[in-house]
Amino acid sequence: xxxxxxxxxxxxxxxxxxxxxxxxxxxxxxxxxxxxxxxxxxxxxxxxxxxxxxxxxxxxxxxxxxxxxxxxxxxxxxxxxxxxxxxxxxxxxxxxxxxxxxxxxxxxxxxxxxxxxxxxxxxxxxxxxxxxxxxxxxxxxxxxxxxxxxxxxxxxxxxxxxxxxxxxxxxxxxxxxxxxxxxxxxxxxxxxxxxxxxxxxxxxxxxxxxxxxxxxxxxxxxxxxxxxxxxxxxxxxxxxxxxxxxxxxxxxxxxxxxxxxxxxxxxxxxxxxxxxxxxxxxxxxxxxxxxxxxxxxxxxxxxxxxxxxxxxxxxxxxxxxxxxxxxxxxxxxxxxxxxxxxxxxxxxxxxxxxxxxxxxxxxxxxxxxxxxxxxxxxxxxxxxxxxxxxxxxxxxxxxxxxxxxxxxx
Numbered sequence: 001x002x003x004x005x006x007x008x009x010x011x012x013x014x015x016x017x018x019x020x021x022x023x024x025x026x027x028x029x030x031x032x033x034x035x036x037x038x039x040x041x042x043x044x045x046x047x048x049x050x051x052x053x054x055x056x057x058x059x060x061x062x063x064x065x066x067x068x069x070x071x072x073x074x075x076x077x078x079x080x081x082x083x084x085x086x087x088x089x090x091x092x093x094x095x096x097x098x099x100x101x102x103x104x105x106x107x108x109x110x111x112x113x114x115x116x117x118x119x120x121x122x123x124x125x126x127x128x129x130x131x132x133x134x135x136x137x138x139x140x141x142x143x144x145x146x147x148x149x150x151x152x153x154x155x156x157x158x159x160x161x162x163x164x165x166x167x168x169x170x171x172x173x174x175x176x177x178x179x180x181x182x183x184x185x186x187x188x189x190x191x192x193x194x195x196x197x198x199x200x201x202x203x204x205x206x207x208x209x210x211x212x213x214x215x216x217x218x219x220x221x222x223x224x225x226x227x228x229x230x231x232x233x234x235x236x237x238x239x240x241x242x243x244x245x246x247x248x249x250x251x252x253x254x255x256x257x258x259x260x261x262x263x264x265x266x267x268x269x270x271x272x273x274x275x276x277x278x279x280x281x282x283x284x285x286x287x288x289x290x291x292x293x294x295x296x297x298x299x300x301x302x303x304x305x306x307x308x309x310x311x312x313x314x315x316x317x318x319x320x321x322x323x324x325x326x327x328x329x330x331x332x333x334x335x336x337x338x339x340x341x342x343x344x345x346x347x348x349x350x351x352x353x354x355x356x357x358x359x360x361x362x363x364x365x366x367x368x369x370x371x372x373x374x375x376x377x378x379x380x381x382x383x384x385x386x387x388x389x390x391x392x393x394x395x396x397x398x399x400x401x402x403x404x405x406x407x408x409x
Contacts (some may be wrong), residue, residue: 128163152159172213204320
């Protein structure tokens, strides 16, 4: 009986010892000449590329391995692509190709590329390679992409920690502290101010949390800096995680963005709104066409905010206080107002909305002060509508008078 137990124990030990060999045999054994690098691609001019990109590259000249692991891949062939994209449920996956193929693509987009060779031991390189190849298996390659928390850059840190373990001394990005929204503004505003405004409008209170040093590496540039600052423990002490850095491609300067930024456009509209309102009040003209357009757009914006808040899975579009000024019920309630009649409840709606606008001023800094001219336009027109209400007969009163006149006749 003891002999059977001994044989079983030996068998289990042999299987356990053989597992790393089986894993390495499955994915291939790297030679001592192999290198693994973090490749960082600078931001591009398109919205989807405006924050940069990270790739882990495994290159072994002895075995011919040239595999760049890209965690930012999605397919336009995915069923209900646009619905899933808008709802934040579009699956992303790992793709693999020789680095030269990817370099050609990023050069065509005029995006700078740099390489940081990682200072890893041979076993650490093998573990990292095995981890990446295991992620690339069909049953593992898809994941639920989260822009702030789980993306092409954050996955690099997960892979590195899995390979190096306790030997890694990694503090994340420690140069400065910003909220997630502030990090977005730093990139998006320079690339495309209108895209930055749209993203600010879409994301809510969770994006105003200060990112931890590790969370800040959701941006590839920050990840590259964090890798440069990290260290690994060796038999003789510690050594830098990055052994060398080289530029692969240097992009030409991008043309400056259009001078028609949201700040310029909305301040211009606010000034025109003030002048138009002054003219209407001075000439005692009652006309709400402009208000139906303005508050109708605000209402539509509010419904979009609510859709992003409750109908998506992005994780950062909830608790969006822009819904205070972008009051959804303006669409369609604003169309109940005309220069010949007013509903009896409209005065109460106007008072309530004025309170919402007052509360919305607490959210001014959100849009790099672009919200100021927007609130100014809405406040100006609320004043105009309120000033005009006393000159408009209520619908119910007008109808009652008509009945009375009919009886008198």
